[in-house]
Amino acid sequence: MITSLHIKNFRGISELRLTDLGQVNVIVGRNNVGKSSILEAISIALGAVNQDTSVLKEILNRVLKWRGWLKRASVYSLFNTPSTPIELTFVTNNTPFSARFMYPSYLPQAIEKEFGIKFDSETLKNMLSESVEIVPVQIKAGSFSRGALILISENGAITITTSNDELYPIEFPVEFVTPYDMNTPGFIEEVFSKAFKVKSYYKALEIIQEAYPEVEGLSPVPEDGSVLMYVDIKHVPKSIPYYSMGDGFKFLSMIAFLVSSTKNGYLLIDSAEAFHHPRSLEVMVRALIKGAKENNVQVFLTTHSLEFIDTILEYGIEEGVNGRIIYIKQEKGELVHSIETFENAKELREILGIDLRG
Incomplete structure (x- = not known):
């Protein structure tokens, strides 16, 4: 870590x-601060x-x-x-x-x-x-x-x-994702493959079904010389292409596969709140906290959402995770920051009503 x-x-x-730094680190601040x-x-x-x-x-x-x-x-x-x-x-x-x-x-x-x-x-x-x-x-x-x-x-x-004598000193499993990746051709098929290989596909599917109970499964299907992901929906006669699904579903699916398959490494998510409705947001936060603890993964993420911050503080403290809120801002042309534990950050929110986003 x-x-x-x-x-x-x-x-x-x-x-x-x-x-x-903690095991789960949430970086907040205004736009264009870094x-x-x-x-x-x-x-x-x-x-x-x-x-x-x-x-x-x-x-x-x-x-x-x-x-x-x-x-x-x-x-x-x-x-x-x-x-x-x-x-x-x-x-x-x-x-x-x-x-x-x-x-x-x-x-x-x-x-x-x-x-x-x-x-x-x-x-x-x-x-x-x-x-x-x-x-x-x-x-x-x-x-x-x-x-x-x-x-x-x-x-x-x-x-x-x-700075090390060896050319490549060690293995650091690391996943860095942004909202751009969920629509990048081939990316969902890639993370599905990673989850399938380590036998964590069904864990990922459980995460997805918590927010979208109508989903029965996801399957990569050969098509036009490549492989495309399809989604099985209850009471729908034909499978639906993943790329035609809503952005909230696509983002959660991407994170679910990564959370379930990343072990002993690092998971970095930019704009983690993107496209989520409240239920989906809660499901993703629970999955991030649980995945970090069970798979020995350190998480770094950014957000502009106060709802996301409150949710991750609640479940992070509930699960006893070592978490940090990192507030970044520009001051007189210099980049400055403050770091609070989840416990201290929750007190600032509840007692003083401080908007931790700046």
């Missing part, structure tokens, strides 16, 4: 330190030090497309100041991990200064492609060796270096 986090030069965040950026930074940091390079590739693709895919501009926008590396550092299980992201405009000079070797910038130029890909390399200078990754996208590239 991540207990502290340091973000430097990422998107709109020049620098931010968060400490005393809530989503914090989730992105955590997911990218976990991906950068992950043993499986496909994790970082998947996360980066999702992060870049969530804000709108503008090729080089999307990569460029990850940096608060282009001439300064992004630094992401976190502590989990008393072990510090960090990753540095360097932009290609000064990449050769940065690598030469960092590692004491020359780096052929033409290599990057020749490796550019239309999609994001991850190329692992091992940079060596004399007896000194250090792992690195090169993120390559169309007309842009970033070198990622880790």
Whole structure:
């Protein structure tokens, strides 16, 4: 579990330190203060030090497309100041991990200064492609060796270096999702597959049926050379394509599969309240709290909903989960924050009537 986090030069965040994090962390604040950026930074940091390079590739693709895919501009926008590396550092299980992201405009000079070797910038130029890909390399200078990754996208590239001697030191299962993903072709089929493989499909279905009792099941069906998800509804003669269902159902289904299948890892959800009616919202909150406890998962999420905050405080305290409300705001051009336990946050809501969203 991540207990502290340091973000430097990422998107709109020049620098931010968060400490005393809990198992379930709810990030709140007004628009454009950096809530989503914090989730992105955590997911990218976990991906950068992950043993499986496909994790970082998947996360980066999702992060870049969530804000709108503008090729080089999307990569460029990850940096608060282009001439300064992004630094992401976190502590989990008393072990510090960090990753540095360097932009290609000064990449050769940065690598030469960092590692004491020359780096052929033409290599990057020749490796550019239309999609994001991850190329692992091992940079060596004399007896000194250090792992690195090169993120390559169309007309842009970033070198990622880790502070660990090994190239990929450990496995960090991490899922980062946004409302965009529930309508992304193939995504629901992917998370269904993950749940099915670990035999948690029926747990996910139970979560869905709590909010939508008319649903009998979900099934991937081969169609037109691919696989599409269909939904079986009581008293309806034909199965209905998942993508034609309502957004509330789609969002809950996506979260249900992820909550039931993610174990010993991290689940990050942007705009967690999106599209839910009250019953669906309550079901999702219960599932998040229960899943975090049973599957040893740390949860980070953002919300603008006071109803969501009140609901997660109620059930989080009821289940004895170690939870935090993290309030982010801009003050005199600086990003500041406060962190409250669920218990303290509930007192602020009930006794003082404070709107924790800012």
